[in-house]
């Protein structure tokens with residue numbers, strides 16, 4: 001018996017000679033049949049749709065690549081996993097197994113790092129919102145507290161007095177690195193002298209140990225040169241601190257912000273062809289330190305809080321086509337079962353979309369919408385895909401960073417996350433949310449228990 005072939009609606013299209021366009025040759029239909037040897041269709045069958053999938057192999061490979069780029073150039077380097085970019089415990093533990101410390105920005109993330117077994121003195125505590133209790137705990141644990149503003153500095157002075165302990169601190173410095181708009185809402189400004197003022201108050205106050213200087217100049221920085229400027233400014237502050245105040249700065253923390261291989265909306269060429277790589281960033285930072293006037297044995301430890309560049313390409317979101325339709329202008333629309341509530345980064349990136357198996361070779365430009373009854377739920381404004389029917393599957397690529405932390409339960413539930421281990425075994429690292437999980441948080445006051453309609 002022969003199986004009936006699926007019906008594909010015909011479209012009228014202008015015939016074009018197969019001359020390469022500015023984007024290259026004709027469209028090759030790529031597919032994502034497997035992730036690390038595991039069939040993607042079987043993952044959806046087993047764990048449901050939509051489904052986040054992370055590759056342990058790629059995460060470790062990324063980390064080792066980044067570590068190699070820096071450790072072969074600099075005497076001492078330390079990565080500190082930026083929890084907010086993906087704080088699923090299994091993910092954090094992969095980075096900790098590789099040697100990464102933890103970089104956290106809230107009491108919640110701080111607790112997560114402690115529960116993951118990170119020693120207190122290997123936790124960097126960033127962010128503008130640290131409570132008195134957070135600061136007391138971090139001081140007791142000898143964590144590295146990166147002060148964001150003067151009010152925090154004063155609060156920490158009180159904590160030092162109260163606990164009779166010396167907090168181990170750095171200040172976050174914001175600065176002009178040629179990247180605009182400038183990220184000046186966090187930390188103390190370099191150019192107007194605020195950072196130098198904060199350093200003086202800490203050192204002359206005599207209650208804390210100023211052990212580091214920190215900056216995080218922005219995110220998805222497309223030019224490595226900005227890090228050269230940042231490293232130059234941090235190094236000059238460190239040298240001044242030594243010369244004028246006699247305090248030796250143990251580390252310079254250059255934050256995160258390296259671009260992943262994603263493609264920003266509006267970019268002319270794909271990110272995996274144009275964005276700097278770890279070697280570019282490492283070279284820019286190394287150039288500064290090698291020509292700086294630190295004595296050889298006093299070159300500070302370089303800390304990096306890289307997030308997205310270490311995990312974006314290790315994450316996939318697999319999903320299912322709900323429907324096909326035509327817009328009022330005749331443009332093809334595809335509706336899929338994952339929306340911007342779980343793929344938050346669709347607002348910034350043109351995530352590549354790939355069918356999971358080979359389909360008819362007829363390609364058509366379409367808009368891909370998520371399942372939410374909200375106009376903003378657009379996964380891709382315009383992407384060329386083969387004809388996909390309801391029930392067919394597709395994947396969004398490079399989704400590893402920020403989606404599994406910024407996702408929200410809105411209209412639909414958050415799906416499961418599966419990790420493909422190095423041995424090629426898929427394991428659930430976060431269960432799919434059920435409506436029970438959401439309803440459990442709600443309480444109904446007595447007067448609203450009943451009604452008649």
Ligand SMILES: Cc1ncc(COP(=O)(O)O)c(C=O)c1O
Pocket residue numbers: 082085103126127216218219220255256257258305306307308309401
């Ligand atoms: C202080 C700090 N460090 C590190 C990161 C990680 O940045 P990215 O994921 O761009 O590397 C962030 C993210 O915004 C941050 O705020």
